[in-house]
Amino acid sequence: MRIQRQRHADGSRSVTLLEDDGDPISVVSGFLRHLAARDCSPNTLVAYAYDPRHLWMFLAGHGLAWQELRPRHAFDLLEYLRALPSRRPRQRLSLTLTTRDTGGPATQLASTTVNRILAAVSSFYEYALLAGLLEAANPIERRPDPALARVVDRHRPFMGSASQQRPVRRSVRVKTIQRVPRPLDDAQVQALLGQLRSVRDRALMLLMLQGGLRPGEALGLHLEDVAYGRRRIVVRQRADHPKGVRSKSRTERVVDLHEPETLATLSTYVLLERPAEAETPLVFLIGGHGRRRCEPLGYDGLARLFARACQRAGIREAWVTPHALRHTHATRMWEGGMRELTLQKRLGHASPESTRLYTRVSDPAVVADYRRALGQTPIPGSRP
Numbered sequence: 001m002r003i004q005r006q007r008h009a010d011g012s013r014s015v016t017l018l019e020d021d022g023d024p025i026s027v028v029s030g031f032l033r034h035l036a037a038r039d040c041s042p043n044t045l046v047a048y049a050y051d052p053r054h055l056w057m058f059l060a061g062h063g064l065a066w067q068e069l070r071p072r073h074a075f076d077l078l079e080y081l082r083a084l085p086s087r088r089p090r091q092r093l094s095l096t097l098t099t100r101d102t103g104g105p106a107t108q109l110a111s112t113t114v115n116r117i118l119a120a121v122s123s124f125y126e127y128a129l130l131a132g133l134l135e136a137a138n139p140i141e142r143r144p145d146p147a148l149a150r151v152v153d154r155h156r157p158f159m160g161s162a163s164q165q166r167p168v169r170r171s172v173r174v175k176t177i178q179r180v181p182r183p184l185d186d187a188q189v190q191a192l193l194g195q196l197r198s199v200r201d202r203a204l205m206l207l208m209l210q211g212g213l214r215p216g217e218a219l220g221l222h223l224e225d226v227a228y229g230r231r232r233i234v235v236r237q238r239a240d241h242p243k244g245v246r247s248k249s250r251t252e253r254v255v256d257l258h259e260p261e262t263l264a265t266l267s268t269y270v271l272l273e274r275p276a277e278a279e280t281p282l283v284f285l286i287g288g289h290g291r292r293r294c295e296p297l298g299y300d301g302l303a304r305l306f307a308r309a310c311q312r313a314g315i316r317e318a319w320v321t322p323h324a325l326r327h328t329h330a331t332r333m334w335e336g337g338m339r340e341l342t343l344q345k346r347l348g349h350a351s352p353e354s355t356r357l358y359t360r361v362s363d364p365a366v367v368a369d370y371r372r373a374l375g376q377t378p379i380p381g382s383r384p
Helices: 026-037 042-062 071-083 111-130 186-194 199-210 215-219 260-273 299-313 323-335 340-347 352-361 364-373
Strands: 002-007 013-018 098-101 104-108 142-144 168-170 232-235 253-256
Touching (some): 026 042, 042 071, 071 111, 186 199, 215 299, 253 340, 323 352, 340 352
Antiparallel strands (some): 142 168
């Protein structure tokens, strides 16, 4: 079985799960078209095409048709996924359980990956139920979880207990680790900025470092989104980037940039380095004198230039990614005294739970209380 990706003339993309003989699996194709009609991101479509592939391989190994999967088989599916080796390298430097595949050593699928596959399988069967293709119950059951409602840090509906929303949890899942972001320190930031080869690259990095933009948000900026006089940029939701760059959040927001270096560098790039003959309104383009001149810069290009700069700066590690610059910005803002609600709005988080990750990285109030407990003077500027 394999995944076929296609790019159509109108710029849209589609993915299809193919059988060994090359024929598409019709029910999965319908599910993927349903996700595309809901305007899911291309990355979601690709992931939800690979996840049914794991399900079909499990069904083939157990002699089952997809309609015959029942809740009792969900535990076998979980064991199958937990034993499945992953050929992708680990993104974190930590101890891992290693298995051996036919091609050599491999690590097991991460817990988050297994949960995503189970969620995709559950969504697939929900689609089959709604489409009238299945009469049995969803094999990946979702049950009410009253205990989850008592979690303090959990996002609560605006109406509180009067809301009809009730927390639910899949009956089959894997416990995951809630990791904290890893921001860059000042020495690493200065080393990285010192190794950038162009004004364009520096403007990109500063937008993520001092503006907290996601990589997709920075790459998707248009010239009209930058208001130099008001010292701000507008992050808009668009899906027309030629290289598939999209903003993760569907909420547009305004990001103030009162650090003079960021807007000055961006202005210098637009006036002096950005190809003047370019017809696209996108800000960040490929320069030089090659055949790709004036093409929009995509994720791959950003990842390559960032990795090369990190290599030259001597800070190349698995966790040092372009998104780490956003983590660095959020951590600095929190340590500087920005409130949780305003930080949430600046970062464009839909839920305060995402913003609270940065309070776990560094909480000045905890440090101040800790120093008081030791009989030491609190650090000036720390929260009481």
